[in-house]
Amino acid sequence: MQFIRDLYAAAQTQGRPLISIEFFTPKTPEGEAAFYTRTLPELARLRPGYCSVTYGAGGSTRQKTLEMVQRIQDEHGIPAMAHLTCVGATRPQIVALLEEARARGIRNILALRGDPPAGSGGFQPVDGGFRYAHELVTLARHLSGFSIGVAGFPEGHLECREGRHVDWERLKAKIDCGADFVLTQLFFDNAFFYEMRDYLVQRLGVRVPIVPGVIPIQSAAQIRRFVALCGATIPPRLAERLEALGEDDAATAAFGIEYATAQCSDLLRQGVPGLHFYSLNKAGPVTRILGNLGLASAG
Numbered sequence: 001m002q003f004i005r006d007l008y009a010a011a012q013t014q015g016r017p018l019i020s021i022e023f024f025t026p027k028t029p030e031g032e033a034a035f036y037t038r039t040l041p042e043l044a045r046l047r048p049g050y051c052s053v054t055y056g057a058g059g060s061t062r063q064k065t066l067e068m069v070q071r072i073q074d075e076h077g078i079p080a081m082a083h084l085t086c087v088g089a090t091r092p093q094i095v096a097l098l099e100e101a102r103a104r105g106i107r108n109i110l111a112l113r114g115d116p117p118a119g120s121g122g123f124q125p126v127d128g129g130f131r132y133a134h135e136l137v138t139l140a141r142h143l144s145g146f147s148i149g150v151a152g153f154p155e156g157h158l159e160c161r162e163g164r165h166v167d168w169e170r171l172k173a174k175i176d177c178g179a180d181f182v183l184t185q186l187f188f189d190n191a192f193f194y195e196m197r198d199y200l201v202q203r204l205g206v207r208v209p210i211v212p213g214v215i216p217i218q219s220a221a222q223i224r225r226f227v228a229l230c231g232a233t234i235p236p237r238l239a240e241r242l243e244a245l246g247e248d249d250a251a252t253a254a255f256g257i258e259y260a261t262a263q264c265s266d267l268l269r270q271g272v273p274g275l276h277f278y279s280l281n282k283a284g285p286v287t288r289i290l291g292n293l294g295l296a297s298a299g
């Protein structure tokens, strides 16, 4: 399977954005069946450049993540990436997982520190494990045979008390350890993304693709939950609109498509190398947004 760094390079040469779609591992057998029989085939028809699969909080989905990535590649011929975190694993366990990934034909990983399981009171490295994502990047680079992505935070990482410039300098350190591209946390005001990108490129000399993460809003309650977890800001005008839509999820989802389309149009005008969609395992919103942007089959 192809390396994602090569996919970004090819897309850049051809002057088109690389579209990627993120999935989570379904929690029930019914969810899993729906994913493989409906969501995935529907989104695969759009020919995204690649897909990615999350790694459950606390590393709870280890095998499922690798299995899903392998099936996306084998059954649909789409390059896929496994998210991998440092949570609850020793260095030898992480080495074993990377070796298993390689044996399954997985060539792309998103190297993350990870979030601890809910209610566990903050990230705690295990004895013989890693504290920060850059250590995982270094290990994966050392083992070789992977293209490596890392997470970036346009508003700064929630735990970084020193401010977002310090957080972005730590992001630069992950790139210096061997990361090939950056996928960002979701945001609703593109100004945050541009500020981070300009700082990384102009001040810190970063040359790897910096790719915005976009989430189509599907319900007000859900998005409020997400931003509480990741620290993203809901701008006042968006908050007012969500308030007005209340609990009408159908109307909110339609508005979410409109909002994400406008956000993506602006990002594309500003020359982003790609768009990474948090699909929440729903095919409809991403399909509609790519259709609105004239980017269906944009892989």
Ligand SMILES: Cc1cc2nc3c(=O)[nH]c(=O)nc-3n(C[C@H](O)[C@H](O)[C@H](O)COP(=O)(O)OP(=O)(O)OC[C@H]3O[C@@H](n4cnc5c(N)ncnc54)[C@H](O)[C@@H]3O)c2cc1C
Pocket (backbone or CB within 6 Å): 053, 054, 055, 056, 057, 058, 083, 084, 085, 110, 111, 112, 113, 114, 115, 131, 132, 133, 134, 151, 152, 157, 158, 159, 160, 166, 167, 170, 174, 183, 184, 185, 186, 213
């Ligand atoms: C695109 C994307 C996908 C994601 N997928 C998943 C997933 O599948 N599973 C999951 O559990 N989570 C996922 N996350 C969430 C991510 O794991 C959390 O945001 C986590 O809290 C931080 O991970 P990181 O890799 O950015 O950590 P790091 O880069 O290690 O940073 C974590 C914190 O440590 C600080 N820090 C870094 N280096 C140092 C240093 N040397 N000294 C002091 N402080 C330092 C940083 O400023 C930051 O505050 C994802 C996030 C994104 C953006």
